Amino acid sequence: MHGTRWASAVLATTIVVGAGACKKTEPRSEPAASSAAEPDAPKAFGSRCVWLAFKGASPAAVVSALGLHEVAPSPWRAGLAGAYAGRVFVTPPLTDAGWVLAASTRFPDPGDRKHPDDATPLLERLSRALGEVQYFGTDADVGWQAWARYVNGAPARKLAYLGADNLVIWADGTITREEHELGLAYTKEGLREPPFPSEANVFQVAGAWSVDPSTLEARHLPPSVGTLGAL
Numbered sequence: 001m002h003g004t005r006w007a008s009a010v011l012a013t014t015i016v017v018g019a020g021a022c023k024k025t026e027p028r029s030e031p032a033a034s035s036a037a038e039p040d041a042p043k044a045f046g047s048r049c050v051w052l053a054f055k056g057a058s059p060a061a062v063v064s065a066l067g068l069h070e071v072a073p074s075p076w077r078a079g080l081a082g083a084y085a086g087r088v089f090v091t092p093p094l095t096d097a098g099w100v101l102a103a104s105t106r107f108p109d110p111g112d113r114k115h116p117d118d119a120t121p122l123l124e125r126l127s128r129a130l131g132e133v134q135y136f137g138t139d140a141d142v143g144w145q146a147w148a149r150y151v152n153g154a155p156a157r158k159l160a161y162l163g164a165d166n167l168v169i170w171a172d173g174t175i176t177r178e179e180h181e182l183g184l185a186y187t188k189e190g191l192r193e194p195p196f197p198s199e200a201n202v203f204q205v206a207g208a209w210s211v212d213p214s215t216l217e218a219r220h221l222p223p224s225v226g227t228l229g230a231l
Contacts (some may be wrong), residue, residue, distance in 0.1 A: 005062075005163055016146065018151070019119060020096065023044060037072075039075060039222075041214065041220075041221065042076050042094070042219070042221045042224065043080055043217060044217045045083075045103055046138065046213045047105050047215050048105070048138065048139050048140075048141075049084065049134065049137070050103065050104060050105070050107040050109065050136065050137040050146075051137075051206075052098075052126070052135055052211040053211060054101075054130055055099045055133075058093075058100070059090050063090055065126050065129045066126070067231070068227075069190060070230065071228070072228060072229075073226070075087065076224070078228070079228045080088075087106075088228070089102070089104070089228050090102045091183070091224075096170040099210045099211045107119070108122050112165060117169070119135060123135055123148060123150040124150065124153050127154070133149075134210055135150075136206050144160075145160070145196075145197040145198065146170065146202070147159050147202055147206070156173050156175055157172070157173035157174060157179075161186075161196060161197050172207035178205065178208035179208075182201070184196075184197070184201055
């Protein structure tokens with residue numbers, strides 16, 4: 001993604017798969033998905049990337065709405081490695097509610113003082129097509145944290161903060177019950193002084209709204225296969 005663009009200026013690192021998750025890098029040689037992909041256990045992810053959560057949508061519908069190409073089945077390890085290299089990994093449904101996640105380091109971000117907000121048009125389009133779509137992103141190195149919920153093309157709640165620039169990017173919509181319960185009822189005025197949103201807060205909101213991807217290994221879910229594609 002051109003997404004967490006601040007990360008590339010901080011540090012270029014080797015991709016790590018697992019609870020430590022990903023750092024934005026330019027795409028390099030990417031793991032090839034196999035049409036005969038062997039299922040493996042879900043892997044934790046989330047740091048230094050963006051993931052989208054889709055309620056009740058099939059993986060095929062998510063792939064179609066994102067407009068992915070070069071699509072093939074992929075086990076979790078290879079799929080997340082591909083996502084960290086700039087492709088998109090779409091998970092199988094993860095809960096009884098049918099939440100499907102899509103992860104990548106190339107999803108658009110909310111912008112900053114020098115760059116436009118490219119995430120909002122994407123979320124409007126995806127939520128018009130699929131109903132409810134949630135957006136989560138975090139890069140602790142620069143203090144960038146974001147979460148948003150869109151329903152049927154309209155924003156219900158948006159929060160994004162860039163600590164490196166002391167910049168409130170989004171602070172819109174009605175604060176949700178889950179945010180109140182977590183003590184994360186942030187407003188634009190409330191972000192003028194600490195405590196500021198943290199990476200842990202992004203995972204907390206994700207877990208309360210849909211699925212916290214940093215907990216997937218601890219859930220001991222059965223082996224499965226996702227989908228890997230390119231934007």
